[in-house]
Amino acid sequence: MSRKTINVKSNSGTYEVVIGSGIFDEEIGRMAQKSKHDSLFLVIDENVHTLHGDRIIAALKKHTTDLHLIRVPQGESSKSISFWEKTVGFLLNNGVRRNTPVFVAGGGVTGDLGGFAAATALRGVPLYHIPTTLLAMVDSSIGGKTGINHEMGKNLIGAFYQPECVIADVEFLKTLPSAEWINGLSEILKYAAIRDKTIFNDAEIFFDENPAAIDNLKLTDLISKCVLIKADIVQQDEFEGGVRAFLNFGHTFAHALERACGYEKVSHGEAVFLGMLAAVKLSNLTGSRLSDNHLQKFCSLYHYRVSKEELSYEELIHNMAADKKKTDRFIRFVLLNEWQHPVLKTVKDKTLVREALTVVLNEL
Numbered sequence: 269m270s271r272k273t274i275n276v277k278s279n280s281g282t283y284e285v286v287i288g289s290g291i292f293d294e295e296i297g298r299m300a301q302k303s304k305h306d307s308l309f310l311v312i313d314e315n316v317h318t319l320h321g322d323r324i325i326a327a328l329k330k331h332t333t334d335l336h337l338i339r340v341p342q343g344e345s346s347k348s349i350s351f352w353e354k355t356v357g358f359l360l361n362n363g364v365r366r367n368t369p370v371f372v373a374g375g376g377v378t379g380d381l382g383g384f385a386a387a388t389a390l391r392g393v394p395l396y397h398i399p400t401t402l403l404a405m406v407d408s409s410i411g412g413k414t415g416i417n418h419e420m421g422k423n424l425i426g427a428f429y430q431p432e433c434v435i436a437d438v439e440f441l442k443t444l445p446s447a448e449w450i451n452g453l454s455e456i457l458k459y460a461a462i463r464d465k466t467i468f469n470d471a472e473i474f475f476d477e478n479p480a481a482i483d484n485l486k487l488t489d490l491i492s493k494c495v496l497i498k499a500d501i502v503q504q505d506e507f508e509g510g511v512r513a514f515l516n517f518g519h520t521f522a523h524a525l526e527r528a529c530g531y532e533k534v535s536h537g538e539a540v541f542l543g544m545l546a547a548v549k550l551s552n553l554t555g556s557r558l559s560d561n562h563l564q565k566f567c568s569l570y571h572y573r574v575s576k577e578e579l580s581y582e583e584l585i586h587n588m589a590a591d592k593k594k595t596d597r598f599i600r601f602v603l604l605n606e607w608q609h610p611v612l613k614t615v616k617d618k619t620l621v622r623e624a625l626t627v628v629l630n631e632l
């Protein structure tokens with residue numbers, strides 16, 4: 269059994285992110301022993317419930333006779349005001365108390381939604397993340413961002429709310445469809461671009477035909493490397509007043525694209541990958557001279573369900589202008605001075621943004 273533990277410091281205390289294979293039952297036991305509770309809640313993605321529900325429920329039932337479970341329909345549309353209301357209502361109607369642990373098992377959608385429900389029910393109940401997608405393990409379960417979407421844009425309603433613990437058992441990943449591996453790969457490549465170029469080499473394991481066959485030790489090492497970077501950044505800047513913004517590399521383009529596709533035809537990871545390609549182009553258009561495009565070799569792994577004819581420059585630029593990272597009437601991007609050296613730049617010249625978007629549209 270391989271296991272790595274990374275401590276993340278926050279204003280509200282330090283929490284552990286435990287990564288490894290076959291660690292789940294033992295870690296649940298450790299967590300349950302630490303907390304005083306009568307009942308437990310489980311907010312779980314419906315596919316994860318089908319595939320891994322028995323194992324997760326059995327582990328939790330060892331520590332309570334009163335387990336309450338709510339299934340979250342898969343897909344971004346669950347990050348909605350109505351489903352958040354339903355989830356909080358479920359917690360309250362079933363007697364959640366200030367010390368009742370809420371376990372949230374699934375990908376970033378369930379994590380963001382369940383995390384926000386835990387943050388808001390009774391002004392905050394103990395939250396335990398059980399990420400089950402690669403994206404959730406390397407990114408969304410760490411750092412305390414929780415939230416839901418609004419018709420004005422993605423993640424516009426939410427709270428910074430830190431978990432008590434994150435348990436990332438790579439065994440859960442074995443049932444991921446191949447597109448979901450590639451989805452998570454984008455955030456891994458993001459860490460490579462903004463902090464550690466060696467990750468580009470590590471990520472070549474995804475060229476293997478079947479990602480589910482990737483060695484657990486290699487997977488644990490790579491996920492841990494990413495978690496360490498995220499932990500380091502969010503510890504310096506918990507509420508995104510400074511360096512944390514660098515984690516949004518590629519995301520201004522990505523959110524605009526996701527919104528243009530109604531959050532359905534493009535996954536978050538696909539949008540982030542395209543967004544990073546655009547950000548590299550925009551970096552070069554605004555004065556950087558990036559040697560080699562390290563992202564280029566990963567293009568062949570991505571297969572898009574949206575075509576360029578379905579998108580317009582005007583709509584994408586309009587969506588970017590509505591992005592919450594905008595500070596004034598100009599759009600602010602995370603760009604690269606060089607690989608591993610991100611920088612925040614306000615780009616006033618829309619023709620440059622349009623030119624960078626051409627890279628995205630030409631990939632589709």
Ligand SMILES: NC(=O)c1ccc[n+]([C@@H]2O[C@H](COP(=O)([O-])OP(=O)(O)OC[C@H]3O[C@@H](n4cnc5c(N)ncnc54)[C@H](O)[C@@H]3O)[C@@H](O)[C@H]2O)c1
Nearest residue numbers: 315342375376377378400401403404408413440443444536
């Ligand atoms: N909070 C943050 O800091 C943060 C960071 C990055 C992304 N996000 C958010 O995360 C979301 C994307 O997360 P995601 O990519 O994990 O998507 P997701 O949660 O929609 O999961 C993707 C798919 O995988 C399925 N799934 C989950 N675990 C599985 C498993 N073990 N086996 C088989 N199928 C499984 C789900 O049912 C779903 O169909 C977006 O909403 C994005 O905004 C949040």
